[in-house]
Each structure stands twice: as C-alpha cells, then as structure tokens.
Amino acid sequence: MGASCVPGSRGALAADGVVAGLLGAAGLVVEIALVRAAAPRFGQGTHVWANAVGVVLFALALGGAVGGRWARRDPRGVAVVPALLLAAAWLAVAARKVPELAAALVPPDVSVDRPLPLSFWGSLALTAIVSGPPLVVLGAVPPVLVRRAAAEPGRATAVVAASGTLGGLLGCAFTGSLLVPAFGALGALTVAVGAVALAAVVASATATSTLRPERVETSVSTDARADAGPSPLARAAGLAVAALVGVAVTTAEFTAFRALAPVCGGTHRDVTAAIAAVLLALAAGNAVGGRMRSPAADRRTVTAALFVAAVVLAFAPRVTREVARGAGAFVGALAGFGVAVGALGVASPVLVRARARATDAGRAAGVVFAVGTVASLVGCYATPLWWLPDLGVSGTATLAAGAALAAAGAWVALRGERGDDAAAGLAPGTPISRADARAPDAGPGRRRSRAQRLGTASFAVAVVVTSVCTPARPLRVDPGQLVEVETAYQTVRVIELDERVPVPGKVPLLGTERDVRTRFLRFDEDATSYQSVRLLDADPSILTAGRYYEHLALGAWFSDAPWARGSGAPRVLIVGYAGGTLHRVLAAVAPADGPAPDVTGVELDPAVVRLSREHLGELPSPLRLFEGEDGRTVVDRLPADARFDLILVDAYQRTQYVPFQLSSREFFSACARHLAPGGAIGLNVNTPSGLGGGLAAALAATMADAVGPRGGVWCVPNAQYSTNAAIWARREAAPPRVAGTVPERLATATFTLERFLVRAPAGGTVLTDDRAPVERLSDAALLPLEEAR
Secondary structure, eight states: OEEEEEESOHHHHHHHHHHHHHHHHHHHHHHHHHHHHHHHHHOSOHHHHHHHHHHHHHHHHHHHHHHHHHHHHOTTOTTHHHHHHHHHHHHHHHHTTHHHHHHHTSOTTSOOSSOHHHHHHHHHHHHHHHHHHHHHHHHHHHHHHHHTTTTOHHHHHHHHHHHHHHHHHHHHHHIIIIIHHHHHHHHHHHHHHHHHHHHHHHHHHHTTTSEEEEEEOOSSOHHHHHHHOOOHHHHHHHHHHHHHHHHHHHHHHHHHHHHHHHHHOSOHHHHHHHHHHHHHHHHHHHHHHHHOOSHHHHHHHHHHHHHHHHHHHHHHHHHHHHHHHHHOHHHHHIIIIIHHHHHHHTHHHHHHHHHHTTSOHHHHHHHHHHHHHHHHHHHHHHIIIIIHHHHHHHHHHHHHHHHHHHHHHHHHHHOTTSHHHHHHTOOTTOOOOOGGGSOTTOOSOOOOOHHHHHHHHHHHHHHHHHHHHSOOOOSOOOTTEEEEEEOSSOEEEEEEEEEEEEOOOSSGGGOOEEEEEEEEEEETTOSSOOSEEEEESOOGGGTTTTOHHHHHHGGGGBTTSHHHHTSSOOEEEEESOTTSHHHHHHHHTSOTTSOOOEEEEEESOHHHHHHHHHHTOOOOSSEEEEETOOHHHHHHTSOTTOOEEEEEEOOOBTTTBOOGGGSSHHHHHHHHHTEEEEEEEEEEEEOTTOTTSHHHHHHHHHHHHHHOTTSEEEEEEOSSSTTEEEEEEESSSSOOOBOTTOOGGGHHHHHHHHHHOEEOOSOOOOOOSSOOOHHHHHHHHHHHHHHHO
C-alpha cells in the first residue's frame, strides 16, 4: 500500500482553471497589444506578426520546460504566487517603455518608411524584451497546476489546457476590437498586467489547500516500474505525436482565416469568429481527452481522433467556404477547421496522463506542453511565410492533414499492445504504481495565513494601480502631428506640414513648384506615404499635386464615360475609400454645369472616415458609404444588375500590402461583371521596383485573366512619384483614351496617360483565392531598396 495525493476538491481544480484562463487571456492580450504598440515604428507586416507570435510561443515553450522541473521541486506550487507577481511587475514597467524602446531600435540613418529587415529584427527584439520574461513565467505555471492534481493528470491537463485556451479566446476576441480602441495599446497591456495579478491572487488562496492524502492500491512498487525501463523509441513516439499535433493546429488556424477571407472578408468580427471557432474546438478536444479513464479508451479515441482530423483537414477549405456562404464565418470555420482542431485537441491530456505513469505529472505536462508549443512555433512562421504563398490554401490544408496523419501513424505504429504504456515509455503490460504520484511532503493541506494572502493582494493591487496611473504617452510623435488615434485596425496620425509641390501643367516634368500646407492621414509606420491627403489654402487647380488620386480620377473622363459623352453622372465604386480623397478629387473635376459623380464607397475602418470628417473636411455627396465592411464582401453581394462606369481599387492593409482577397482573379472577375459598357477598373499599386516588379506584373496578369481575351490591361507609371502606378482593365480591347474636354486640373494626369500608357506585359503570376502571395511579392520589391541603403 502507498499514499497518493489527489485534488482536495472540485473547487480547488476549478480555481486552478481560473488561473490558467487568466494567464491564457493575458498571453493573447500581450501578443496583440504589443504588435499594435510597436506598429507606429515597425508596422503590422507578416514578419512583425510572425515575430510576435513566435516570441510568445517560444517563451511559453521555454516556460513549459522550466515548469516541468519546477513542479517536481515545488509540488504544491508555493512559488507560483511570487513568480506571477514578478511577471506582472515586469510587464507593468516594460509596457510603459514600449515607445522609447521601439524608437531606440530604429537607427537614425535608416528610413522608417517600411524598412523590412529592420521591421523583422527590431520587432523581434522589442517583443522579446517586453514580453519574453513574463511569458516564460506564464508558460511555467500550467505544469505546476497539473502537478498539484498528480493523481489525475489527464483530468487536470484537460482543465488547465481548456481553460487556458478559452482565456486565450477571450483575449484574442476583445483586444483588437475593444481594448485597443477603448484604452489604447498600452492600456490593453495594463489589462494584461491586471489579469496576471488577479491570477496571483487566486493562486494564493489555493496554493497550499489543494492536496489531501488518499490511499491508493498499487500493484507493484516504484522500483519494479523502474526495473522495467523506459523505451527511448516509445518516448520519442509520444513526443512526435505532440509535435505533429502542434504543427497541425497552428497551420489549421492560419489557413482557416485565409480560407474564409474571400467569402467573409477581413473585418474584425470575421477574424474573431474564425479564431473563436478554432479555439473553442481545441478547448472541447482537451476536455474530451481529459475525461477518458481507461487505457483502451485512450488508444481507440486518440487513434480515431487523429485519423478524423487528417480526413477533415484535407477538405476543410472547401467545406469552410461553402458553409460560411450561408451560415457565416463562425459556423463555416467550425464546420471545416473546428472539427479537425477539436479532434487534435484530444491528444494532449492523454499524452500527459500516459507520460505521468513513467515520470512526475508536472514534468510530463511540461514536456508535452513545451514540445507542442515549439512545434506550433514552426507552424506559426512557416504557414504565412512559406506554405500559404507556395502551396496555397488547399495545399497548406493538405500539409496540415499530413501532419495529423503522421501523428496517427506514430501513435498506432509505436503504441504496441498497451498504447498508454508505450507513449509513456514503459514496457507493454508493466504494472503501474501510483506511489510516485504522491507529493513528497503531502499531508493535510494548510491554508496560507491571512497576512500572506493580504500581502499578495496588496502587492497585486499596487502593481495594477501604478500601471494604470502612470501616464501613457503617444506611441509616436512626428513633426506636425495633430492627433494620434488607435483604431480597431491600426494607428492613425493626422500630420500637417509645409511641402513644396509641383504645379500641374501640360508638361509636368518641366512645371514649376510652390509651397503649400498639406494635411495627411498616416498609418502605423508611414513616414512619407499616406492613405488620405488634403492641400490646405492652395490654388484649387493643384488638387493633390499630381498624386495618384488624380490619375485614377482621370478614368471619369475617359472617352466612353458619361461626363465625356454628356450623358449624366458617372457611377463610381471606390474600394478602399479611406478619408475620401479620391472622392474629393472626382467632385473637384466634375463639369462646371454637370452632375456630381454618383459614388459608392467601401471602407473597412470606420474610425478613418470619422477622422477624415474631423480633420480633412466633410465628404462630398452623393455618397453611399459602407463603413466597417470588407470590399470583397460588398462586391460579391452587389445586385446582379448593379453597374458602374468606374471601379477604383485603392485598398491596402498594413500600409504596403494589397489585401489578398482583393487581389485575386475571383475578385476582379466579380468587378468586371459589374462594369457598365465602356467602363474601366482602376487599381493603385506601389511599384518600388518599377512596372516589371513581381507584384505589378501579377496584378496585371490577374486582371487580364478576369476581363478575358476580349478585354485588355494597361499600366501607367506616375511621372512625378516614381514608386507608384495605375493599372487599368477594360472588357474592351481598345486602350483607354481621354476626352478632349478634360479639365485643366487633370493636365498632369492626362499628359502621363497619353505619353506613358503601355499594355501590361504577359506572363505574370495569376493570383487566386487559393494562392495569392501578395505579401511575398511586395517584400521582394522592397527588400532590394532597403539593402541598398
């Protein structure tokens, strides 16, 4: 007979679940808020997000490994409370230094306007300094919580893992859409500080009260088990399953959003719905895995779950899109990827329970958590940077299915006659002793003294109050900055500067210049670029000083357009309305005695429209504006008989990237279906490496495929702004020409079109909803410029 320790009560295990949930929420809040806090210096590019997720996962994995050893030395988790309080204090201090740290990581001799190499290393360093140490602590706590329920490691793992996942879901759902817009990125980090401090308070009430002795019959002694000896191959099999499951889960999560975006768009509610479905399914899978008791059930259930995950993942993108069309993003993601992720989530509690039969429960949980998290790190970097660009959505889903299938194969091939024993590293059929599950100093649980609990709560309150009361400065202050606003999607700055601009003329390269006062809306890391602009107190004929808005507005004066024919107002659809600059230019070049343009606009971020009205002036009319909507979903649900003379696409995300769902053949085909006879699609595109760059060539090839063999695509470089061009597509073969009555205000744009219009070269990559590597193409154009500096 031997003594073993089990949870003292359901309430104690529930309290541990609360701690895990608070830490899960804090981790996701830190991850998202830190990216947003760093965005004014480093942007929100794919590299920056990959760094943030990567640092978080690496820190949690390191914490898991540390926590496994910590749990063995501190089975009651006495050190959890001071460790969490120190983590909260570190995060409270470091969060307030984010603006200074970010600025210090930008060398003064390098342009801060989207320097990609600097964005990678700078954001990596910033994330590691601010979030690395506290997240190691957060990752170390779950194995300790599992160790405190050593007699039921599977159940404890299920509670801790599921609670942490649900907490992460809440953090993910509310940080970008609620916390950052309401409190700012630094305020959101303060919320994370509060969550960690509260977790310390909850842990302080249960740290020494969750264990009680219980007599457990044992079949053999610990020495007998040790004599059986672990099988290294079997141990490796269990870790391989954990690693492959981690890769599959992360890959599925990235792929789920990519699969949904063409159907549901990229609004926060759709992103949140997709992530919610995946995380809820993962939590449910953890719960199912924790409720199993017999080795036979473990063997059958895990084997079946992994095979089901592999089959479902292979068809997940198609199922997700079809279901989402009728039932929305959440149900679509749940039906496609959620089922597979839930099945994958069954494995972790079973693996911990199995390994706990060969080693300490806390160490078993630490090893499984660490291996799975490190593997998730691989999926985090590889999926957005390589697999999705190279393989597309379907190919990446198939790769995730292969990982799940490999996990099933490892489980089946190496489990032997007793799957739980093999995964634990025991010889098949070895009797299991539970004497080792007993905490070395187990005995009647003792509650912490009232003074200790009061001291913990007081310190936690002091950390939170200090963090809240410390003034938060703007994330970035540029010359001429009037205001900085953190929206649900980005940081927006209103800048007012004196600039020297060219005066429009028939020969712009030989024109004169003058000084004007200009107001910009700049986003995240923008230093010289912008999304909206207005020249103040300038000659009305200057418009925007030759910027791309004028070149796109020229489409309203093409010879087939209503103004040129004198047949009424042109119907214009603007995808990426932003602050309405393009609409203002269209209204300014309307015929003096003619009708104003009839504009329909789509803008994803409503705060940008609000700021434009406040700082750039009221928007022209008539205007039908879809605020908070994704351009893809608006175009897809337009009535079949809706026709436009001009469809202008000026949508960018994270400053330099065209949203992939607005760059595909399917999107431009939908636009082409809504063109009126003689109409045109105009696209604003960054061309830092010229018209022959990969992005411009791919977009032109995609538009050509969309309008068909009877149509045509042409490119027009901007003679005054060399890194910008317009791409025009028509369903007619004749190139666009301007009417003889075009206003003098558009003289520069007219000259450029007439002199530099060229047919788009053939042979570019056609982008599709399944594979549209716009981020990679954009980076490939920008990196050589940064390396030259």
